[in-house]
Amino acid sequence: MYIYGPGGEKRSYADRTPLVEMAKDFQSQYQAPIAVGVVNGEAVPLQLCPHNGDRVGFLDLDSAEGYKAYISTFLFALITAMKKLRPEVRLEVENTFGNALFCDIKNRIVLSKYDLADVTGFMEQMIRERVPVEVTQIAKDDAWPYVKPRFYEDQAPLLAALPADYKINIYQLGRENAYFVGPLLPDLGYLKKFELLRMGPGILLRYGKRGQYNHLKPFKERQKLASVYAQAEKMGQVMHCPTVAALNQYITRGDSRGIIQMCEAQHEKKIAQIADVIADQEDRDIKLVLIAGPSSSGKTTFAQRLAVQMRVNGLRPIPISLDNYFKERKDTPLLPDGSYDYESINALDLDLFNYDLEQLLKGKTVEIPHYSFKSGKREFRGQKEQLGSDGVLVVEGIHGLNEKLSSHVSAKHKLKIYISALTPLSFDDYNRIPTTDMRLLRRMVRDSQFRSHNALQTLQNWPKVRAGEEKYIFPFSEEADIMFNTTLIYELAVLKKYAQPLLAKITPDKPEYTVAKNLMDMLSIVESIDDEAIPNNSIIREFIGHSIFGDLL
Incomplete structure (x- = not known):
């Protein structure tokens, strides 16, 4: 048979030659070991064999998909070792903490340091033995034993929304079989340095960051973020909706309004509680509220809803978006490739912001600028503000927690809030919906609706956004006084009808098609939901439209 390799080169191979063998002929073109195959634009495990005439490419470990495969393979190694040594332990993957994966022990068995040492040794x-990871493609109807969650009694099967002819990859490591959403590496020899730690009721699997696989940074516990994750998990249980299958059940039985109402009520309750903290002036005279979070976490809507609750408490909030203090496009700093670095704090006009902040805190009147994303220019639309005795500045933006913005304001006069979309939804025990994927879908829909960007442009820009978050946002998260989770359990089902048509326009010849296909596969598992019942002040309205705060988005 013949295939078209990277760059369109035509090559001949024996029938049933796996991608891992073909990869040896192209490894010299990649800086890191090849980790994942790409067949006709779709990311697939290297263990599979392409067909005659297929277009074949590869992704190395340093790519986003390659690194995901690295983490998933580490997880499979942990699962296999635990099943071998402590088969009574019931693990469920819950969330990530930087370059670490937290696995909850659902039946609350306490593992000693000696238990973890034994598991580490087996891994x-x-x-060292480079134990192979085998993969078998099976029909959807044969896959239920591998993908049905063991710890939740879901009445709606996870894969019910998929086409009947859909093929599922089932992986085998030793005697252990498991379903993983994305590709796994061909063998465990790719894996490098790691560490197992006890953390709360579970285990933390630490591994090297992308490109630095043999190096582990000193561990810093992120207690505030862990608490928010735990609250999200608890809410999923309270709503009886911890999995995609459970969400599908809500939708198929016609109870989508119920899950929408519960999610929105929970948001409103927590926002009101934060407003009460701001209004409590016994210990602090708060004049500045700083709201920060990664891209598409819903900062603007959260700030507006918080402002409403503050008014109920007799305060006069003055919302200010840091986006409106972007430098004009011609003055925006550039990345090494010549593109605009909007994620850098230096993309903000810090001099103007600090001057306006200082004037407002002195009780003076200031005209707030408005930044046009379409023209790339700053405009003044007559929005004049004065703080007064009952006023509180509410500043939102990705750099809100950076001390460069508020170093001259005493800690007792300001409150820092970190927000992000930390979804508790999972596909099954070992497959979580990545929070970054949820934010990417939000951003994609919003970019299409309000910023004249198509899905391809959003995907092309996303790696730069993520790099900026890692550098400018996540390091400051634990400095927040309060954390708020903006995720809505039902939102994946809402984003589906908006995102699918956008993703469908990305063709297999584009490098971004691999990510687009992964997102399409994820969306195909969830049932679609009617968004008519979503209130106009919902955070998801910031992305899909018809928000009551539309003129401020």
Whole structure:
């Protein structure tokens, strides 16, 4: 048979030659070890064999998909080792903490440091022996034993929304079989340095960051973020909707309004509680509220809803978006490739912001600018503000927690709030919906609706956005006084009808098609939901439209 390799080169191979063998002929073109195959634009495990005439490419470990495969393979190694040594332990993957994966022990068995040392030793032995990870493609109807969550009694099967002819990849490591949403590496020899730690009721699997696989940074516990994750998990249980299958059940039985109402009520309750903290002036005279979070976390809507609750408490909030203090496009700093670095704090006109902040705190009147994303220019639309005795500045933007913005304001006069969309939804025990994917879908829909960008442009820009978050946002998260989770359990089902048509326009010849296909596959598992019942002040309205705060978005 013949295939068209990277760059369109035509090559001949024996029938049933796996991608891992073909990869040897192209490894010299990649800086890191090849980790994932790309067949006709779709990311697939290297263990599979392409067909005659297929277009074949590869992704190395340093790519986003390659690194995901690295993490998933580490997880499979942990699962296999635990099943071998402590088969009574019931693990469920819950969330990530930087370059670490937290696995909850659902039946609350406490593992000692000696237990973890034994598991570590078994994993290290499998890595040294380069134990292969095998993959088998099976029909959807044969896949239920591998993908049905064990710890939740979901009445709606997870894969019910998929086409009947859909093929599922089932992976095998030793005697353990498991379903993973994305590709896994061909063998455990790719895995490098790792560490297992006890954390709360579970285990933390630490691994090297992308490109630095043999190096582990000193561990810093993120207690505030862990608490928010735990609250999200609890809310999923309270709503009886911890999995995609459970969400599908809500939708198929016609109870989508119920889940929408519960999610929105929970948001409103927590926002009101934060407003009460701001109004409590016994210990602090808060004049400045700073709201920060990664891209598409819903900062603007959260700030507006918080402002409403503050008014109920007799305060006069003055919302200010840091986006309106972007430098004009011609003055925006550039990345090494010549593109605009909007994620840098230096993309903000810090001199103007600090001057306006200082004037407002002195009780003076200031005209707030408005930044046009379409023209790339600053405009003044007559929005004049004065703080007064009952006023509180509410500043939102990705850099809100950076001390460069408020170093001259005493800690007792300001409150820092970190927000992000930390979804508790999972596909099954070992497959979580990445919070970054949820934010990417939000951003994609919003960019199409309000910023004249198509899905391809959003995907092309996303790696720069993520790099900026890692550099400018996440390091400051634990400095927040309060954390708020903006996720809505039902939102994936809402974003589906908006995002699918956008993703469908990305063709297989584009490098971004691999990510687009992964997102399409994820969306195909969830049932679509009617958004008519979503209130006009919902955070998801910031992305899909018809928000009551539309003129401020």
